[in-house]
Amino acid sequence: MGPTPYNSSNSSSSACSSSTKPPPPQPPDQMDHLLAGAGYKVRSNDLTQVAERLEHLETVMVKSSPVDISDIGNDAVYYNPTDLASWVDSLLTELNPNGSGSGSGSGSGFVSGSGPAYVSDPVMNDMNNVYGEFGQQVVTPIEEDVSIRLVHVLMTCAEAVQRGDLSLAGLLIDDLQGLLGRVNSGCGIGKVGSFFVDALSRRVVNSPQNGVVQVDLSAYENEILYHHYYEACPYLKFAHFTANQAILEAFDGQDCVHVIDFNLMQGLQWPALIQALALRPGGPPLLRLTGIGPPSLDGRDSLREIGLKLAELARSVNVRFAFRGVAATRLDDVKPWMLQVSPKEAVAVNSIMQLHKLLGPGGPRGPPVDLVLDWIRDLNPRILMVVEQESNHNQPEFLDRFTESLYYYSTMFDSLDACTAQPEKTLAELYIQREICNVVCCEGSARVERHEPLVRWRERLTGAGFAPLHLGSNAFKQARMLLTLFSAEGYSVEENEGCLTLGWHSRPLIAASAWQAIPKPSVVTTGR
């Protein structure tokens, strides 16, 4: 069973005929706030219906054997447990495939204290905002005096930078260098702190207005860092793995498929997909891969080289394969006609940590991200896979960005501590350092690491005409299995309303989500 299309409001609210005592009238989309505090989204108007379905589920369970019940736990695939109504229905379907009966009919009998009928203490009752704002947190406490002082001065320095008081900032940086000398810079806040001090000092010395603070690496150097980051920690592997799962399912039953990779790099994601397609029951489809990447300035055509390697692999497993490289410095330089999408093929667009780069200042035609999402939608992809850093490094105020990235990257560095392989670890740290530098030092169009959290991407993608494709319990289980291959305990996969996140302990660090384009009303379907 593939990722299911978003089942928005239709399933439960229309069949509400059997409830006897309707709750007070609510706006149709009003979510119940009591259950929201428990992590569930249920429309207030659907509560009685959900209760009835639960009762029905119980009677069905009572009639099933414990073995049957635990079997459906083992074998079936589930999606988005936050949507309680659909979760209950999916259980009913698993246990009772023939009966599609509605609730047992008796909506009465509930104690009438179902709303906040008691004297309310605003603190107790209004938990609406608990998850409203995204904030940062730390995993290891900063308790040693020097470390505390380091954070204190870092913040003060960042504040000075925000105010434009560069001379004070400069003095504080001297302070910071001194502190770094005393703190244990091999780990924890000492390690990540040194990267932030470095970034701040670059910013102070070369203010963003004056020019480039971050030297571009050659594509080759970039690839080296990327590769070691890939090896040292599971974030990219998780991204690739999860994306491939979802793409594979989206391509089910399709004979001609076309994957558009927004950042080919060394094509590390694709051998696994090629092999999975080769093993597909019924045989592999014709696979086209279009890889987007920066133009090579050193004479090599690296896109083509990667394409050739992948073609060779595909040939060795009997998958008909065609590759095309599209060189572009920026994603918004890509024009859809360059991708040569054919109406007959099923398209998957794969964006691993790329969309945030489009959140910078827009040109005359509007924000780059909107333009790109628009042409993606025009391609009518069966799946748009989006993996992004789970943090808000795109806030308007410099200090907020600084603070949030300090904690985000501390956590990421913490997780890297578990890796001991060299030079993987050091080069991975350098890879991350470049991200930090971009977030802290750069502004305007030079600042490309404009990470935004899942909750914002959901809004943006929904607004741009995409519907969620939920990643299910099978993807979740497999991601967890992938992580056990790493000796480091501490990585955790979590399910978040149909999306999956990978994090370090209790802090998600990257989020993977899948989307499907809602066809534009004005498009005349031409047999796609």
Added chain:
Amino acid sequence: MAGSNEINVNEAKKVVPLHTWILISNFKLAYNMLRRPDGTFNRELAEFLDRKVVANTVPVDGVYSFDVIIDRATGLLNRIYRCALPETEPGHHPAAGILDLENPLSMTEIVPVVIFFHGGSFTHSSANSAIYDTFCRRLTGLIKGVVVSVNYRRSPEHRYPCAYEDGWETLQWVHSRPWLLSGKDPKVHVYLAGDSSGGNIAHHVAFRAAEAGVEVLGNMLLHPLFGGEERTESETKLDGKYFVRVQDRDWYWRAFLPEGEDRDHPACNIFGPRGVDLKGVKFPKSLVVVAGFDLVQDWQLKYVEGLENAGQEVKLLFLKKATIGFYFLPNNEHFYTLMDEIKSFVSS
């Protein structure tokens, strides 16, 4: 059989509000799928289903939280909840929450620190489960102090005594944090609390603390999980009637206790044939909350009696018409009664 279960469903419905019925029933039915007859547990599906929330250093309703790893070897993580300080600095920024780790909670007032062990029959839930995060936030705001929610290791992967070890380690850690000190002494004013299995853990950690001379000012046990080989009247009478079946309780004990052990093991049956004598032990005062529709109540009442017989200070709060989990949602009088009791318990 089907007939008697229909009656059960209707009875539970009569005593709890709609939201509570939905919430607890959902857990009950989902958990049925996770417990395998062979004693193993479907941990993958359990983690997939558990609704979790991230810690948040931005105060919400005056409370903020952050996570701390206190033992890398076991991965023991605690979630700390604190009340936000009034914003006195003009340039107040979110990092202030972390900077507060420099200073004691107060030099003059006593600020209670409650170490909380979440429930889940030793098997389910985590410190970052939404239901427990919400509960701990409420608790923090109520006591105007600090709550430390322990993400202890769970069974069946980690049986007895892992959870107790994690609790003990947390207690020692809490006592040694300069930023949890308060009062004129100053010292860390620690209470232990927990619901269901968390209550059981709180008892055992308190006992260990008493033996080691580590101070715990009080225990708050919300329908703590105790048991024994004997079948008590409440277990028989209430079996299957209010969300819980005896056979499920048995499964969780089998998953938690060392293999081959029975429910008279001292972890489970505190004042039973293998129980430890608490007479003369400097055990903290206890608040034991018993729900009148909880089938475990006879064991909880035996526990209260056992404490009394051992000369220990204990207050019983018997909520006749409450079911398990009444404290998850603020939609019933038992919830507010409980909150009042907790508040006075930590301020007396």
